[in-house]
Amino acid sequence: MGCSKWRAGFNFGHHLKVQSKLSVFLTMILFFTYLFYCLNGFCESLPPPVYDQQTSNLLLNQILLDAGQDARHKNDVTASASAGDEQPLELDDVDSVLQKLSGEPPSEGNMSVANSFGSKKFPQAIIIGVKKGGTRALLEFLRIHPDVRAVGAEPHFFDRFYDKGLEWYRSLMPRTLEGQITMEKTPSYFITKEAPRRLFSMSRHTKLIVVVRDPVTRAVSDYTQTLTKSPGLPSFQSLAFRNGSSTIDTAWSAVRIGIYAKHLENWLRYFPLSRFLFVSGERLVMDPAGEMGRVQDFLGLKRVVTDKHFYFNQTKGFPCLKKPEGSSRPRCLGKSKGRPHPRIPAQVLRRLRDFYRPFNLKFYQMTGHDFGWD
Numbered sequence: 001m002g003c004s005k006w007r008a009g010f011n012f013g014h015h016l017k018v019q020s021k022l023s024v025f026l027t028m029i030l031f032f033t034y035l036f037y038c039l040n041g042f043c044e045s046l047p048p049p050v051y052d053q054q055t056s057n058l059l060l061n062q063i064l065l066d067a068g069q070d071a072r073h074k075n076d077v078t079a080s081a082s083a084g085d086e087q088p089l090e091l092d093d094v095d096s097v098l099q100k101l102s103g104e105p106p107s108e109g110n111m112s113v114a115n116s117f118g119s120k121k122f123p124q125a126i127i128i129g130v131k132k133g134g135t136r137a138l139l140e141f142l143r144i145h146p147d148v149r150a151v152g153a154e155p156h157f158f159d160r161f162y163d164k165g166l167e168w169y170r171s172l173m174p175r176t177l178e179g180q181i182t183m184e185k186t187p188s189y190f191i192t193k194e195a196p197r198r199l200f201s202m203s204r205h206t207k208l209i210v211v212v213r214d215p216v217t218r219a220v221s222d223y224t225q226t227l228t229k230s231p232g233l234p235s236f237q238s239l240a241f242r243n244g245s246s247t248i249d250t251a252w253s254a255v256r257i258g259i260y261a262k263h264l265e266n267w268l269r270y271f272p273l274s275r276f277l278f279v280s281g282e283r284l285v286m287d288p289a290g291e292m293g294r295v296q297d298f299l300g301l302k303r304v305v306t307d308k309h310f311y312f313n314q315t316k317g318f319p320c321l322k323k324p325e326g327s328s329r330p331r332c333l334g335k336s337k338g339r340p341h342p343r344i345p346a347q348v349l350r351r352l353r354d355f356y357r358p359f360n361l362k363f364y365q366m367t368g369h370d371f372g373w374d
């Protein structure tokens with residue numbers, strides 16, 4: 001009995017010894033495999049951190065906040081809904097926000113290649129406005145171009161995060177090779193008083209793109225977005241007119257943003273007109289290829305994005321991409337782009353149109369371009 005107990009104890013001890021030897025052996029195999037991979041340079045192909053954890057959390061919080069209740073601080077991060085079986089072209093979830101923030105393409109075979117080559121540069125071209133003008137559509141259309149690399153989410157550097165410094169801003173940019181253009185879009189730059197001076201101090205050569213849209217429809221679009229986030233919002237007319245009077249309330253941002261001439265004046269104090277391209281938001285919908293031709297010329301790019309990239313989606317009521325960046329499937333923008341607008345009384349729209357007319361004319365004169373809103 002005692003002997004068999006001892007033998008059992010011995011077997012158990014022996015078993016343990018064999019097990020621990022086996023685990024040491026396996027650990028060694030793992031270690032040497034890893035060492036072998038690193039020596040062959042494979043470790044470098046892991047995506048490098050684009051920004052530190054603190055920054056990433058900050059941005060993530062900001063983005064989630066943007067996507068949340070505060071419609072004034074909205075972003076392009078929206079819950080997605082596709083038209084038919086198509087994937088929306090937006091930053092739909094946290095993962096894709098982080099991925100897009102890094103500016104790297106979706107996890108496909110070439111990800112490590114895209115991460116390892118080129119360098120992060122300050123953007124040579126920025127879509128600075130205007131909110132609800134069609135800025136997301138323009139950026140996504142541009143991203144099909146092989147010589148354009150852009151940050152997906154809005155960095156908001158020249159308005160909200162300027163304190164973080166230029167190096168922080170540059171770290172958000174995707175890597176580019178010689179001849180490729182780095183881009184970003186943040187529509188609130190156009191109405192930010194300090195933005196022109198700040199951008200000028202980064203580089204006076206940055207090309208500036210402004211997507212403009214009839215300020216009346218732009219205001220309604222802006223209001224629609226706020227209404228989606230806050231369903232209890234007062235009516236459009238009660239916000240557009242000051243204290244129930246017939247005076248337009250220019251303190252309301254949905255109205256103020258549309259006074260394009262005023263905002264442009266601020267930019268022209270720093271940048272010459274030749275540095276700007278004004279894209280018609282209406283034409284971007286009616287003739288995306290035509291408008292994209294102008295944009296590519298302005299950026300000094302070969303006209304790669306042409307009518308063969310677009311088709312008109314009847315369900316969505318907007319042009320969509322046949323093959324967007326990193327995908328072989330057709331895609332439309334998400335449900336927050338191309339939303340139906342609430343009905344606004346005709347006399348309210350007329351009053352607003354009258355209000356904008358002189359500013360529009362001034363804007364046409366300043367830009368040398370009649371956008372045909374009147």
Ligand SMILES: Nc1ncnc2c1ncn2[C@@H]1O[C@H](COP(=O)(O)OS(=O)(=O)O)[C@@H](OP(=O)(O)O)[C@H]1O
Pocket residue numbers: 074075076130131132133134135136137187220221222224281284285318319320332333336337338339340
């Ligand atoms: N191809 C395509 N698909 C969908 N939507 C398109 C497209 N081209 C332009 N638009 C118009 O873009 C409007 C949204 O503008 P922005 O992207 O600048 O909005 S934002 O400021 O970034 O929130 C959006 O405004 P709403 O129609 O009011 O939703 C659209 O009219």
